[in-house]
């Protein structure tokens with residue numbers, strides 16, 4: 001009975017400090033020192049074998065292109081090595097996928113369709129009511145400096161991202177975005193990602209492509225879950241990608257590319273109502289007409305794709321990719337068709353010669 005009183009009195013009489021209710025906070029007087037030394041600490045940490053940590057690390061994975069282990073990326077207003085190139089936990093892209101992006105390709109010292117990609121990026125940013133957006137010249141300069149720093153003048157893919165920027169506190173409202181947008185220029189060595197020689201296989205996803213009723217697919221935003229869910233279905237079926245239908249069951253595009261078919265010598269592609277109006281799509285539509293094929297843009301049902309003579313997909317990342325099987329149906333004779341080959345060649349010629357030259361006198 002007397003023990004609690006006794007312990008309490010003895011404890012008081014020792015004048016020991018009372019037991020802390022909470023763990024000691026970080027000594028904030030060292031905050032600046034921590035921030036300054038963290039990059040070096042992280043560098044050292046990456047180079048020692050981890051023996052214990054709160055979250056057990058997975059084995060270090062192989063990179064698809066090992067040359068990309070050492071990259072320099074633009075983040076905000078500086079160029080940083082791959083492992084240090086990070087955005088804030090307060091950034092809108094972390095908090096809500098609140099960003100817009102473009103994928104561009106570099107061929108032969110030039111950036112293909114640079115102005116068109118920047119037009120679409122500015123349109124997407126405007127549709128999402130971004131403010132304090134960097135200028136076209138600033139974005140171009142960041143791209144040129146990043147490419148120069150990496151020595152990338154060919155065989156390169158650039159993932160250009162513009163986030164709504166850092167927030168003053170976590171939350172959804174763009175009113176919290178008072179630092180301006182965050183610009184990211186991620187350039188990687190990357191050959192076309194599909195087998196454009198033998199062709200690819202597609203399956204149809206159950207996930208429908210966003211309609212203008214909810215999130216307009218014409219905005220090239222980073223909220224990619226709609227497409228990622230379709231891609232999961234594609235992966236589960238061991239296909240290269242998945243076709244996405246619109247809300248009425250017509251084909252819109254794949255999770256990552258636009259799509260075309262050939263039937264009796266005519267080239268058809270879905271209206272850009274439910275798909276991203278791809279820049280490669282527009283380029284290929286021009287080439288189709290230049291090569292004197294009839295081009296039709298209309299609603300196309302899945303069975304028309306199943307029974308087509310030829311099918312291909314288009315996108316900056318993969319260029320023109322022949323499709324040889326859809327949902328288990330062999331397309332045409334299962335080989336890459338003559339119209340596809342002709343357009344692949346025309347596209348190759350165009351990318352070798354057109355584009356915005358990368359200035360090489362930029363400050364590193």
Ligand SMILES: Cc1ncc(COP(=O)(O)O)c(C=O)c1O
Pocket residue numbers: 103227253254255256257258276277278279280281314315316317
């Ligand atoms: C869903 C989707 N469709 C199509 C494309 C192809 O667009 P582009 O030809 O402009 O690269 C992309 C590329 O980002 C995409 O994400």
